[in-house]
Amino acid sequence: MKFGRRAFLQFAAGAVGGTLLSPLPWKLADDSAIWSQNWSWRPSPERGLVSKVPSTCLFCDGGCGIQVHLVNKKNAIYIEGNAANPVNQGGVCPLAASGCQFLYAPYRVSQPLKQTKARGDASGFQPISWEQAIGEVGAALGKMRTSGNSQGLAGISGRPRSSMFHLWRQFFSAYGSPNLFQMPSHADSLELACMLTLGHEATPAFALERASYVLSFGANLLEGWGAPARMQSVFGQWRQERAGIAQPKIVQIEPRLSLTATKADEWIAVKPGTQCALALGIAHVMIKNHLYDDFFMTSQVVGFEDWIDAGGNTRQGFKSLVMQNYAPAQVAEWTGVAAARIEEIAGQFAAQEYAVAIWGEDGGKTPDNIYSDLSFLALNLLKGNMQPGGMVSLVPPVPLEVLPEVQMDQWAYRGLQQPRLDLTQTRQLPLPGNGLYAFLDTINRGGSPYSVEMLMIYEANPVYSLAENRLIKEALGKISSVVTFTSYMDETALQADLILPNHMALERYDDVIGLPGVPYAYYAVSRPVLPPRLQTKHTGDVILALAATIGGTVKGSLPWKNFEAFLQSRVKGLAAAGTGALAGKPGVQPWALQSGQAPKSNYKNPKDLWNKLTSGLCWYGPPVDALQQINTASGKYELACVSLQNRGVNVEDAAVYLPHFAPLTPSGDAQAFPLLMMGYRRLNISSEYLANPPFMTKTLWDFLLKGNDLFVEIHPETAKSLGLKQGDRATLTTPEGEVKVRIRIFAGAHPGTVCVVHGLGHTAYDEYIQDKGININDIIEVQMDPITGMGTVWATRAQLARA
Amino acid sequence: MSDNGHTQSGVLYGMAIDLDKCTGCMACSVACQAENNISFRPDESNKLRSITWMEVYYLDNGAEHPDYRFSYLPRPCMHCNAPHHSPCTFVCPVNATVRDEATGIVGHIYPRCIGCRYCMVACPYHARDFNWWDPAWPEPMEQMLSPKVSTRMRGVVEKCSFCSHRLNAARSKAYLDGLEMSEVTYTPACVEACPSQAIAFGNLLDEHSEVARLAKSERAFRLLSKLNTEPKVYYLSRHPWLHNLANASL
Missing domain, CATH: 3.40.228.10 (Dimethylsulfoxide Reductase, domain 2)
Structure with missing residues (x-):
């Protein structure tokens, strides 16, 4: 039989018609749609019961009450505000709302790490056991002490408004070193201003x-x-x-x-x-x-x-x-x-x-x-x-139990007699405070009368977040041993010899003592909302273990079984003082209290107070008049x-x-650097210890960050005089260095200034954070206050040129 | 039947965002991402590809220094109440996006969605985003996914649901407690998170509700009201320039 053109077309038409009439194509299309929407690699969240655990947020000094949502009591999925807390009244900031991304951050340090290669080489970190880590640090500390150089231990602490800082201070005093510093804050200079005018440190x-x-x-x-x-x-x-x-x-x-x-x-x-x-x-x-x-x-x-x-x-x-x-x-x-x-x-x-x-x-x-x-x-x-x-x-003091008096042996006594290293080159400062910059300056110019052998850094990332961070980078190079206590592999941890990972904020006991600028007394406790995910250890427990290893009066000065027991002992004092009450339900208004008017106490005994504090209630008390x-x-x-x-x-x-207008002049030649660079911060960019979580980075506009390019703001007139247009690439130069940026012409910028956001330009962490924009702290200049020696920041001379 | 052509129950969920209170802190947007398992990628600066249900817009008055001012405008889905259809539900060929006549919530059913993106074109508020990639979370962040909301797949559109899963949970509880369904109240994640209490949420038909009161304020306006899409999200501002911008394109 001849199969001609006509027959072929008839057959083809029949085949198409027949297939369309059959359910096959529809079934296949439907199946492929279902199949394509159920990729096995699309994650399925673990199912289970959702419960809420109240705690206190530790991501900044703000002391908010939070409720962490857990699935099956083990996976934290969401953080909401605690409506009973008078500080945040149920709201949260974007950082707290992103909190679970820190718990499950890929860049967490999972166990103690020891650097076996050159500092800064991430491949050189070798995991070691906690016994070995504490043993090695304890032995080194013991040796420094008995060789008469206990003052050679220095510390930089974050979170100054916590009992952890008091524990660090106790440890440093018992060990015999005056060199414990905090990360800078406005409270540093305010305390001194109150010291001069009111005669005591307060803010x-x-x-x-x-x-x-x-x-x-x-x-x-x-x-x-x-x-x-x-x-x-x-x-x-x-x-x-x-x-x-x-x-x-x-x-x-x-x-x-x-x-x-x-x-x-x-x-x-x-x-x-x-x-x-x-x-x-x-x-x-x-x-x-x-x-x-x-x-x-x-x-x-x-x-x-x-x-x-x-x-x-x-x-x-x-x-x-x-x-x-x-x-x-x-x-x-x-x-x-x-x-x-x-x-x-x-x-x-x-x-x-x-x-x-x-x-x-x-x-x-x-x-x-x-x-x-x-x-x-x-x-x-x-x-x-x-x-x-x-x-x-x-800001009213919180009447927590005072720590026991430090027991001192000859080494501690001798060490504490040594000068603290916040010395400036020219003269003794009239008003020594938290002189971190003066300390770094002393190290960097070799002005220390003794050698600093070990630096401990707790919950801080100065290599990134300290203004003019080259100072700390330089100082680290002159200190033989750097130990960091952090939960994350940040820029500072990368420069450490030993990382002793702390529990992350949702996994540990901790506290918040008073709030910056807030007139009522405030105290809140953070408790572990879930067990530690990794082989981390509470830094408080590590300090106690180190004290036990050193032994003698150091051990005797830190007599607590663990950090939780230490915190409980502090709360005993709070209970005994009887000057405050717990805020247990929405609507409590501590700001309505008058000075000296203590609210009616609503706890039975110290145990009851502790139980209530750890179940998410906060303690508040009356304000303190300035002249009181x-x-x-x-x-x-x-x-x-x-x-x-x-x-x-x-x-x-x-x-x-007398109070007077005494601006500090930025260094550099005004001809070569005709602009003033000023930093600014935003609530949806974390700029200090914590890196920006992906949730928050998503909320950044594309005229602030595009790809890896950061935009700096200049006034339209300034742009015109520099010949720069919207979106242009430019080089921003200051006496401290230069970076590549892009231009955003912004009518809200002051003429002659260039405004740069804080919190971007990380070099550590993962692909969600790294290399996005520039770090202003690399090119910012710090000016030392001539009276306090504190590093102040207001503007840095700068130049912008089309790149 | 109501006068706008669809059956009407006693409940119409709506939102009022007070831009005078809003500080642009982005807590709403972040809480929404955490609550609704919204995926993220290493680079989120291409905003045409970024998935954000609660987008915060930047608006300015166009003036010169020192009269220049800007404002933020958080934009969830407007859950349009226009006669018969919302713009998106009208164009959906597969009924993947529908308005619940009992609550006024415009939902999107992911397994029904064929990814044609007609709804994205139709939506005048850019409230819809498309999944260009498989969602992926860096290890071990999958552990923080909420079991209350399914993750979406490549090739479908997604958008704000007014946290309707929270409504379902509230209704289940109301049923167990023997309460009336029409009296159920709930709080979406963005409203709960807002630290300056700038967002009110509730039943627009309940004249005692905060949201109904605010919707009638003389500071209130809606976005692109000239299109007659009848958004159920109201904004409040004392600045005339923001009212004027609301009828320009976003």
Whole structure:
């Protein structure tokens, strides 16, 4: 039979029709759809019962109450806020909401690691057992001690507001080393400002919950200032519509249009670094118009009027200094704010009953110039905010059980007699505080009278997050042994000789003692919400084990069985003090308490208090008035820092005693570096110990980070003068180094500045974090405050050129 | 039948986001990712390929320094209530995305989705994202996946569900407690996380609810209301420039 063209077409048409009429193609299409949607490699979450475990967040100093959702009591899947906690009232910040990504981070350190090759070589880390790790460190410490070099142990600690820091201090004292430092924070300079004016170390707190007028001198209220979630919650309350009640007015004074500035009622774009001058200009107007309490300023304050020093000489007072140097016309020249505007702000500030001035650029992450702190305190003093029940009080101490007195043997005694290494080159500092930078400086220039043999770094990543981090990198090179206590393989851990991994924040007992800038007393305990995933060990237990290995008085000074027992012993003191109560349900308002008005205690005994604290309740107590516990020689607020006389300061210079505008000049040639580089922070970029988790990185806009390129902000005029266009690639150079960036033209940037975000540009961790953008700390410059020796950061000279 | 052409129960879930309170902290967006097992990749800076149910937009008033201001606008799915259909449900050829007439929630059923992306084109709010890749979590992050929400597969579209799994859980509890289904309240993850209490959620038909009260505020507006899509997400702001931008394209 002939199979012709016609027959072929008939057959083909029949085949197509027949197949379409059969269910086969539809069945195959359906099957392939189902099959393609059920790839075996699409993960199926483990099923099971979901329970909630309450705890306290440790990801920053904010002290939020959290509830961790667990599947089958072992997999943490979600973190929500604890509505019963008065700080965050059920809300969370993005970092806490990302918390499980730290628990399951691929870059966690799973067991003790010892570097067997050169430092920084990740392939050189060999796993060792805990017995070996503790044995080796203990033996090295014992040897250093008996060879008379106990002072050769140094430490840098993160998390200063925790009992862990007290335990470290106890250990260092018993061991015999004065060289324990903290990662820098604004509290460092505030403590010294309070030491000068009030006679004791404290930090100011602000009753923002009842403020009607907030004059914020660059305080990034919504970007991490103070206790971040408390600020978010307070801001929500400020903006709550209430019939017939006016919302508080927020005036943000800073060069860059930050998030806080755009959310404020007014933004005053001052010239960079001149907020302190503006504060004194406002003080001038208040004094000129007599908008202050004359009786209070003369009877309770030293140095408002002219005063007489120890040598019998008459010294200029604050009033006369401010009237002489800070007239609005002069201040307008410095700040770029019109004189009439200064008068207007001063009038509003003085007129509002609940007006408060707050400050602290950089989200409280770095110390401020001491004279700035003193000036802002002075403005609040003039407003009457420091009077009993006023808007400014002190962060109240928490009456935890004091640690037992340190037992000292000859080695400890000898070691503690040695000078602490925060010495500066030129002279003894008048006001030594947490001088981490002075310590690094001493090491780097070889100025130490003894050798530093071992450095311990706890829950901190200074190699990444310390401003001008080249200083710590250099110092590490001069210290023979570096031991880190961290949960993650971060930049600092990579430079260590030994990593002793700590339990991650959700796996351990820990605590939060007081909150930055918060007027009520606060204490909360974090407890393990699930068992440790890896072979990690609580650093507190490691310290106790090291003390036991060293033995003798060191062991005797740290008598606790484990860290949990230590924490329980501290809570006993809290129970005995009886000055506070537990917040157990939503609606508790600790900020409504008056000074000295202790809430009714609602726990039976120390055991009961401990049980309640570990079941997610927090402890709170009344505020402390600023002038309540004054401890100066005069018994008054020393607006003129009289005590500097006894601290070796040049007494010829009158201004040295008084709050004044004393900007530190950035180094470098203004011709070669015509711009000022300033850093800023965002709440959805973690910029310190913790790296940015993938959840948060996802929320970054593509005009901030595109691929691995970071965008820096410049004003349209600045861009024009440099010949740069939106999105251009450029080289950003400072005296510290250069980096490649891209340009974002931003009308909120101050002309002549270049603004760079903190928290990107990591070199460690994994592909979700590494190499995204640049690390501003690589190119930032730190200026040492001449009075405190603290490293302050405000601006670095810079140049931008098209790449 | 209601006047907009579909059956109406006593419940219509809606949201009100107060932009005067919103601080752009992104906690809502992060909580949404954790709650709904949203996948992520090493580089998320290509926003046309990134999956985000709660996207936070950046808006500005276009002025010069020092009058320049910006604002954030968190954008979940609007769960449009337009007559007969939402833009996305109208175009879906396989009924993968449907509006629940009893609650007003626009759901998306992943196994039904054939990945044609008509809905993405139809949605004027860019609320929908497509799975261009198999979702993958770095070891051992699969352990933090929630069993309450299935992970999605390559080739399907996904979007905000108003955390409808939380509604189901709340209804189960209400049933056991012997309560009325129409009285069930629940809180989506974004609302729960917001630290400045900027988001209210509830039944728009219950005139005593916070969300119904806010929706009637003189500060309230909706996005692209000129399109008559009837979004059930309301925004509040005291700034006229934000009201004006709401009717421009996102």
